[in-house]
Amino acid sequence: MKSILRLSVNGKPREDAVADNTLLIDYLRDALGLTGTKQGCDGGECGACTVLVDSRPRLACSTLAHSVAGSEIETIEGLSHAGNLSRLQRAFHEHLGTQCGFCTPGMIMAAEALLRSNPHPQRAQIKAALAGNLCRCTGYVKIIESVAAASATTELSA
Amino acid sequence: MAALSDFRLLRPASAAEAVRLRGEYPASRFIAGGTDLLPNMRRGLVTADAVIDLGRIAELSELRVVDDRLHIGAGVTLATLAADPVARARLPALAQAAAAVAGPTHRAAATLGGNLCLDTRCMYYNQSEPWRDAIDNCMKIAGDTCRVATKSPRCWAAFSGDVAPALLVLGAEVQILGPQGMRNLPLSEFYRDDGMAWLSLAPGELLLSVRVPLADGWLSAYEKLQIRGAIDFPLTGVAVALRRTGDLIGELRIACTGVSSRPELIGGLDALAGKTLDDAALSGIDRQIRRGTQPMETTVISVAYRRRATPVLAKRLAKRLWAASA
Structure with a gap:
């Protein structure tokens, strides 16, 4: 129905x-x-x-x-506006947070929710917020670094 | 996973309307967060011709202090509960247990009511249909024997909700709405020791809310063992609440999850009142937990490990609370 x-x-x-x-x-x-x-x-x-x-x-x-x-x-x-990557997308690109890329959209959306409620999270808070997202390439270190890098930048677009 | 079977989705705006619809559609199911029910439906474990979504019912989302008790609507999400200042300050076991469920994305959707009514779990049951068919199923779904205990007349699937043991040691009461009206029940009477019929809810009844006393002088905590640090159900989980009277135990309560078909409030701990938490008391805790729980081969982690680990968790928490209350 x-x-x-x-x-x-x-x-x-x-x-x-x-x-x-x-x-x-x-x-x-x-x-x-x-x-x-x-x-x-x-x-x-x-x-x-x-x-x-x-x-x-x-x-x-x-x-x-x-x-x-x-x-x-x-x-x-x-997330991207007028052809510009969001800060998280750019950070994942620049800090090699993406390997095969399959988990990336979920990782970025979970990280986006975190940064909206907590713009400058500590490493432990990033890990906790991404605890429900698995990366089968096991690239967790680079993913956490990417989110930390994004939190250190200010959003230019949007 | 298979697609969802066809069903009609009903979205009532009040609890009374939800209960009325449940009566109108006998093969229906209530859905809240859906994080457990939807995967189970897709594995063919649950069938329904109508699904009643509780998400629009405002009264189920109430969270407030009423007469020295915390009133928590069954629709309050686990994320909200884990972050609630009253729960964190005065009912730490509850906030810790809510924060220990699955992962953050689950907790944003999953509700207190859903976690309390969580379907019992077993490695022979929570499988795809072809997997289950290959072993002729089990008595919980379409088969006639319990694969965990083949000679047993009953199902041994384990209750694996994290929040129930915390609420048991905190002395919570549940409020239930059914076709005959409202009734209140101590949480301990909400559960039955049967993997196939683990709730004492009558057909058509809906869990409305939980009320937890905000009593002074209690310390509490919850901890679970899981394979990974997030997402997993508890292999075993323990909640402890302690009220200390001077240098002695006033009252000690312990409840376990994942190791029986219901969350188990451990009996026989009254004998510890008036004593100190010494080695003899800790041995007593160990003995009563081994007596009061029966982990079975419902997970890939061995029974022997879960049987030994459960009292270890309980004693660790009891010692921590004892030290904190000094």
Whole structure:
């Protein structure tokens, strides 16, 4: 059964007919073509599908699309503005926080939520905020360094 | 993982409406954060023709102090609970247990009610359908024997919620709404020692809230063992609450999770009241925990390790609280 889902995705209001049993990740990837959000373990254990719902990190693979009706959803595609990388994207690029890249969108969205609530986190706070995100390349040191570097810069765009 | 089966999603705005809908759709399920239920549905462990989303019910998100008790709506997220100043200052075991559940992204969605009603877990049950079919399933789902104890008439799946043991040692009470109206229950009576029917909720009942006494003079703590530092369910988890009277134990309460089909409030600790926390008392704690819990082969980590580690955790916490209260 489908019903109308109204929400905002990366700042744009949307109105779509969505089946009741649709997961947020399938809505984003299949209906909207926002394939930056990755499907990793697909069972809530790896964090690759992390998106922001009203600025808080959520696992899109374990969230029903209709349960976030009326919310502001942000995905990795919404972070860059006018062709400029966000500070986290730039820091991951410059500090080699990305290896194969599969966990990166989830890592960046979880880190984005952290920096919004705590602009200058300590290393332990970065580790705690990313504790739900797995990197199978095991590049955690570079990821934490990237987030720390981003927190030391001020946002130029946006 | 498989796609979700087809169901109708209902989004009531009040608890009374949610209970009414639950009666109208007998094969329905309540959903809150969904971090456990949705993966379980996709593994075919849970089926429902209607899913009742509790996320719009404002009364379930209430968190406030009422008459020297902390009233926590069942829909309060674990992240909110872990950060709550009253819980952190006066009910540390509760805040620590909420912060110990899974990872930060789970806790942003997962709720207190969901963690208290968490489905029991077992390595023969929390598997994909082809995996389960290959061993002819188990009695908790579509089979007829318990794979952990093949001659046992009952299911031994382990209760693995982190928050319940903390609330047990803090003397919490739950408020339940059902078709017959409201009822209150001590949390200890909310659970049953049966992996297939671990809650005493009657059909159609909804957990509304938890009330925790803010009694003076108590110290408390929660700690769990897990394979990794985050995300994992407890291999064993222990909550301890201590009230010290001068140089002696006033009252000591211990509850465990992950090592029985229900969170287990350890009995026989009354004998420690009026004594000091010496080696004899610590041996008593060890003995009562071994007597009161029964870890089974529900995880890939051995029974022997969990059986030995549980009293170690409890004694460590008891000693820490004892020192802090001096």
